[in-house]
Amino acid sequence: MERFYTMWSYLVRRLLQAIFILFIITMLCFILTRLSSDPMAQYANKQGITAADREAIRKKLGLDRPMPVQYVRWLGLALQGDLGNSFFSKQPVLLMIKQRLPLTLILMGTAEIVIIIVSLALGLVAAIKQYSFTDNLITSISFIGFSMPIFFIALGCIMLFAVKFKQWGLPYLPTGADIWNPKDPVELIRHLILPVFCLVAIQTAGYSRFLRSSILEVLGLDYVRTARAKGLTERVTLYKHALRNAILPFITIIGLDIPFLLGGALVTESVFTWPGMGRLFWEYAQRGDYPVVLGVLLLTSSGVVFFTIIVDLLYTVVDPRIRLG
Amino acid sequence: MAINLDVVESPVSAVEFVRGESKAALTPSQLVWRRFRRHRMAVFGGIGAVLLLIFIIGGSIIFPESRANETDLVRRLAPPSSIHFFGTDSVGRDVFFRIIYGGQISLFIGVLAVLMSISLGTVIGGAAAYYGGWVDTILMRFTEAMLAIPSLFLLIVLAKFIGRNIGQVTIMGRTFSGSIGIVILVIGLTSWMYLARIVRANVLSLKELDYISASKALGSSDARIFFSHLVPNTLGAIIVSATLGLAGAILTEAYVSFLGLGVQQPTSTWGNMMQQAQSFLIRGAWWMWVFPSLFIIFIILCINLLGDGLRDAFDPRSSRHL
Numbered sequence: 319m320e321r322f323y324t325m326w327s328y329l330v331r332r333l334l335q336a337i338f339i340l341f342i343i344t345m346l347c348f349i350l351t352r353l354s355s356d357p358m359a360q361y362a363n364k365q366g367i368t369a370a371d372r373e374a375i376r377k378k379l380g381l382d383r384p385m386p387v388q389y390v391r392w393l394g395l396a397l398q399g400d401l402g403n404s405f406f407s408k409q410p411v412l413l414m415i416k417q418r419l420p421l422t423l424i425l426m427g428t429a430e431i432v433i434i435i436v437s438l439a440l441g442l443v444a445a446i447k448q449y450s451f452t453d454n455l456i457t458s459i460s461f462i463g464f465s466m467p468i469f470f471i472a473l474g475c476i477m478l479f480a481v482k483f484k485q486w487g488l489p490y491l492p493t494g495a496d497i498w499n500p501k502d503p504v505e506l507i508r509h510l511i512l513p514v515f516c517l518v519a520i521q522t523a524g525y526s527r528f529l530r531s532s533i534l535e536v537l538g539l540d541y542v543r544t545a546r547a548k549g550l551t552e553r554v555t556l557y558k559h560a561l562r563n564a565i566l567p568f569i570t571i572i573g574l575d576i577p578f579l580l581g582g583a584l585v586t587e588s589v590f591t592w593p594g595m596g597r598l599f600w601e602y603a604q605r606g607d608y609p610v611v612l613g614v615l616l617l618t619s620s621g622v623v624f625f626t627i628i629v630d631l632l633y634t635v636v637d638p639r640i641r642l643g
Numbered sequence: 644m645a646i647n648l649d650v651v652e653s654p655v656s657a658v659e660f661v662r663g664e665s666k667a668a669l670t671p672s673q674l675v676w677r678r679f680r681r682h683r684m685a686v687f688g689g690i691g692a693v694l695l696l697i698f699i700i701g702g703s704i705i706f707p708e709s710r711a712n713e714t715d716l717v718r719r720l721a722p723p724s725s726i727h728f729f730g731t732d733s734v735g736r737d738v739f740f741r742i743i744y745g746g747q748i749s750l751f752i753g754v755l756a757v758l759m760s761i762s763l764g765t766v767i768g769g770a771a772a773y774y775g776g777w778v779d780t781i782l783m784r785f786t787e788a789m790l791a792i793p794s795l796f797l798l799i800v801l802a803k804f805i806g807r808n809i810g811q812v813t814i815m816g817r818t819f820s821g822s823i824g825i826v827i828l829v830i831g832l833t834s835w836m837y838l839a840r841i842v843r844a845n846v847l848s849l850k851e852l853d854y855i856s857a858s859k860a861l862g863s864s865d866a867r868i869f870f871s872h873l874v875p876n877t878l879g880a881i882i883v884s885a886t887l888g889l890a891g892a893i894l895t896e897a898y899v900s901f902l903g904l905g906v907q908q909p910t911s912t913w914g915n916m917m918q919q920a921q922s923f924l925i926r927g928a929w930w931m932w933v934f935p936s937l938f939i940i941f942i943i944l945c946i947n948l949l950g951d952g953l954r955d956a957f958d959p960r961s962s963r964h965l
Contacts, residue, residue: 339787351804458684461951464947467917467940473924603803622790
């Protein structure tokens with residue numbers, strides 16, 4: 319019963335904190351985006367628009383009001399689920415996000431699954447064979463991947479697998495610059511291969527290094543020595559005893575990273591012209607279209623804030639030693 | 644009764660003691676150096692970084708800056724040769740010399756951005772832990788808010804906010820694009836959050852210790868306690884985070900350049916050289932793209948290896964050296 323109350327008071331406190339954090343985020347983003355570019359700029363040099371017209375548009379968009387009023391109005395509407403309309407495409411922001419989100423989830427979800435599988439395998443092998451040739455090889459390759467800007471490997475892949483393979487008459491992959499139909503599964507998979515490969519190459523390193531060191535840490539603990547001393551096989555010691563504890567922090571960092579998938583991969587999506595959230599953000603940030611920019615920011619950061627609470631709560635279930643504080 | 648406390652309290656692990664590896668008690672910094680040396684990859688990283696530094700500094704002493712900005716339209720897009728080691732770019736500038744001078748700017752941006760981010764991280768994290776209460780609440784919620792925004796989104800929004808067209812600045816007879824300052828500011832302001840949390844956690848546990856109370860009783864000011872007692876004791880975390888942060892900052896500079904928000908021409912950085920080369924890659928001018936990329940990857944690799952080794956060296960609990 320006591321545990322039940324602690325959990326509820328903890329949850330309420332965390333939710334209040336989350337609301338405060340989201341308030342800071344929206345205010346920060348609003349100030350930064352609203353002041354950095356003038357949404358009226360697109361009308362400045364247009365033919366047939368007089369100064370009076372411009373003033374009318376300004377009024378209609380609410381840009382003539384003082385800044386705090388604009389913020390409160392935007393926030394009020396956002397709380398009711400209305401993120402406003404894009405200045406540029408004139409569409410509702412929510413609709414634009416709804417169109418882009420599934421494709422981002424497909425790309426990022428696939429990449430994340432591959433990353434988890436690959437880094438599990440690499441981390442495990444590197445830890446078991448610590449300081450062997452295999453370990454050093456895995457470590458070196460993952461450090462090189464970790465040190466590369468993603469556009470380097472992305473452009474390199476396009477040059478090799480799309481441009482050169484086509485020239486050499488080999489089966490080639492699309493660059494993404496063509497027009498394609500995301501509803502066709504074959505085309506979708508063809509277009510997925512390169513961006514997923516690049517994301518995996520860059521991001522596997524962090525996870526596998528992390529898993530390696532947490533396995534090594536657990537392998538040094540007394541209970542593992544006890545298990546070995548009991549005469550358990552190395553296999554049982556490793557998979558039944560060591561791995562179960564070593565994998566807890568690994569699951570936590572994955573859990574904390576998952577909400578960031580909502581934001582997509584801005585650079586990868588841009589290079590491969592993948593119509594996802596990252597590219598949506600980038601395209602409209604360049605135009606100073608702040609309702610779209612704020613909408614994407616609000617969605618991703620609320621995802622992050624609330625998901626963190628869920629991960630923390632789940633962690634107490636998985637590991638009963640952790641108390642809610 | 645003279646009990647030799649040195650033997651009991653010397654920070655030598657039992658293993659080292661039994662093996663007879665330690666003849667005398669080592670100071671903490673000697674211990675760090677000793678653990679670091681055993682990390683072969685980290686030593687390799689350190690040597691690589693020093694060599695690259697020698698290349699950049701030596702190169703800029705031997706060759707004048709004018710050679711990096713000299714345009715020669717007849718020899719534009721020339722492949723690597725004995726005259727132009729790394730070929731020439733789209734307006735005939737020598738890629739080799741631009742890498743030397745671009746490296747200077749890239750490293751300069753990296754170092755200043757890291758200095759800014761560790762100062763911010765230390766002061767914000769330290770103040771939050773030291774004062775506690777509402778100061779802690781506000782500072783930490785702000786930190787969490789910054790962390791909840793995907794980093795590239797934050798970077799773009801901030802770059803758009805500060806990024807006005809600043810003209811050129813002349814310092815010590817050399818002309819730089821004013822956008823260098825903006826890039827430093829953008830990277831520094833968006834990378835302090837992790838360190839702030841580490842410093843906060845460290846200071847929270849340190850401030851309960853007796854020597855802090857003693858210092859307070861002696862009448863030390865908050866600033867004195869903070870900078871001469873608390874900060875030195877979290878120095879390990881700060882050094883590690885500064886090293887890894889430097890790699891991160893150089894990488895971020897490349898990303899910022901890729902998005903066209905970076906340092907403007909004619910000042911070269913490795914990042915904007917890569918960005919400029921992209922459109923010529925498809926036309927076969929691979930050298931414009933490959934060389935700056937290799938330099939970026941190599942320096943970041945070296946610094947990351949160095950940082951990884953330092954982290955192990957400063958944190959004896961990590962079991963990699965058992």
